[in-house]
Amino acid sequence: MRPHVDYLLRLGDSSLVLGQRLAEWCGHGPVLEEDIAMANVSLDLIGQARLLLAHAGRIEGAGRDEGALACLRDEDAMAYLRDARAYRNFTLCELPNGGIEKGGVHGADYAITMVRNLLYCAYQVQLWDRLRESADRELAAIAAKSAKESAYHLRHAADWTVRFGDGTEESHARAQRALDQLWPYANELFATDAVEEEVAAQGIGVRGAELHPAWETMIDATLAEACLVKPAASAFRSSGKAGLHSEHLDFLLAEMQVLARQHPGAQW
Amino acid sequence: MVRPLEADPACSALAARAWQVLAAVSDPEIPVISVIDLGIVRAVIETDDGVEVRVTPTYAGCPATHVIEADITAALRAAGIAARVVKTLSPPWTTDWITAQGRARLKEYGIAPPGSVDRRGPQVVHLAPKMGSDPIYCPRCASARTELLAQFGSTACKALYRCVDCREPFDYFKPL
Numbered sequence: 001m002r003p004h005v006d007y008l009l010r011l012g013d014s015s016l017v018l019g020q021r022l023a024e025w026c027g028h029g030p031v032l033e034e035d036i037a038m039a040n041v042s043l044d045l046i047g048q049a050r051l052l053l054a055h056a057g058r059i060e061g062a063g064r065d066e067g068a069l070a071c072l073r074d075e076d077a078m079a080y081l082r083d084a085r086a087y088r089n090f091t092l093c094e095l096p097n098g099g100i101e102k103g104g105v106h107g108a109d110y111a112i113t114m115v116r117n118l119l120y121c122a123y124q125v126q127l128w129d130r131l132r133e134s135a136d137r138e139l140a141a142i143a144a145k146s147a148k149e150s151a152y153h154l155r156h157a158a159d160w161t162v163r164f165g166d167g168t169e170e171s172h173a174r175a176q177r178a179l180d181q182l183w184p185y186a187n188e189l190f191a192t193d194a195v196e197e198e199v200a201a202q203g204i205g206v207r208g209a210e211l212h213p214a215w216e217t218m219i220d221a222t223l224a225e226a227c228l229v230k231p232a233a234s235a236f237r238s239s240g241k242a243g244l245h246s247e248h249l250d251f252l253l254a255e256m257q258v259l260a261r262q263h264p265g266a267q268w
Numbered sequence: 269m270v271r272p273l274e275a276d277p278a279c280s281a282l283a284a285r286a287w288q289v290l291a292a293v294s295d296p297e298i299p300v301i302s303v304i305d306l307g308i309v310r311a312v313i314e315t316d317d318g319v320e321v322r323v324t325p326t327y328a329g330c331p332a333t334h335v336i337e338a339d340i341t342a343a344l345r346a347a348g349i350a351a352r353v354v355k356t357l358s359p360p361w362t363t364d365w366i367t368a369q370g371r372a373r374l375k376e377y378g379i380a381p382p383g384s385v386d387r388r389g390p391q392v393v394h395l396a397p398k399m400g401s402d403p404i405y406c407p408r409c410a411s412a413r414t415e416l417l418a419q420f421g422s423t424a425c426k427a428l429y430r431c432v433d434c435r436e437p438f439d440y441f442k443p444l
Contacts, residue, residue: 144359145361148444156419
């Protein structure tokens with residue numbers, strides 16, 4: 001049961017954390033249409049997260065007669081009451097919108113956001129396609145629903161990546177810099193671990209490594225149109241999916257969770 | 269193409285009455301189209317103490333979902349029918365379920381109705397994206413010479429287009 005819950009948390013937390021990052025653009029987008037786009041993509045991701053976290057909570061509490069404490073496993077409790085060590089999102093999703101180099105340009109860089117979305121949404125498209133066949137019928141339903149939305153997110157990110165890469169000298173330089181910074185964080189998505197082996201054996205989930213070839217084909221085609229150079233492979237592997245996060249997640253969660261924690265049990 | 273759902277002629281009189289009530293419950297964002305025409309209501313089943321209405325959310329994060337469910341319960345209660353709303357995720361909502369009447373109402377309202385869904389599945393993304401395989405007609409002047417302004421319009425489910433002929437912008441309901 002624990003690998004099943006961990007797997008759902010991986011997917012749900014990644015959607016939630018990425019949704020939170022994209023929501024940071026609200027009111028600060030480079031142009032109005034992109035401000036709206038980021039808010040909408042964020043909303044879709046939060047919708048995915050709600051479904052996945054609620055499902056994870058139900059699986060975790062299954063068979064237990066918890067009475068009033070069952071509320072500690074609903075989607076809000078899962079989102080607001082867990083600390084960073086309990087979060088299972090991929091590290092890629094928690095990286096700041098300005099990137100990981102000191103400062104970033106004005107603290108946020110749209111090239112970082114678009115290239116990160118390209119890498120992660122391309123992964124999600126492959127993931128949801130496989131998970132339609134999951135033995136966990138609720139997860140299969142969530143995957144079928146999310147697949148359509150993620151396809152639009154991918155199209156949006158790929159479009160911008162091409163515009164930046166095949167754009168001005170400045171946009172090209174920033175897109176290449178974003179790609180070089182983010183590329184090593186993609187390794188974690190495709191490094192099959194014990195949790196994935198277990199859920200794959202049960203027909204519930206899919207091994208990350210199996211998603212890599214189709215992902216790489218999609219990415220290669222986009223980078224070629226964007227005139228961007230694919231970075232060399234590296235041995236770096238982030239560990240967010242094991243609950244071992246970068247220094248950035250704590251700050252993100254502090255901001256996201258503060259209101260709910262200041263008013264425990266409040267109903268809006 | 270998947271046929272939109274219609275009231276089963278063999279359903280009970282109570283369920284049939286409930287369907288009629290629901291035909292007057294409109295989408296909170298687009299008041300000219302009902303939750304039946306949008307294909308959100310999947311089934312109405314008579315139960316021991318009233319009816320069960322099975323609905324499917326459009327987008328996972330759609331903020332109107334709560335309002336729609338509340339409106340459905342309220343409308344049925346006003347008609348003297350006790351109702352329980354159950355959300356079903358599967359099969360996932362598709363714009364193919366929007367009825368012909370719904371499409372006509374969208375167009376009259378100034379929103380270009382969705383083309384048919386591209387069912388090819390995940391593939392290499394082609395830039396200069398086309399939303400679907402059909403041309404998108406301006407809801408005001410019917411010209412096919414239209415161009416994409418933004419992938420996300422006034423709501424997540426719509427994109428913003430512009431007509432090259434009459435120069436007016438309009439929302440396009442994205443195929444899903």
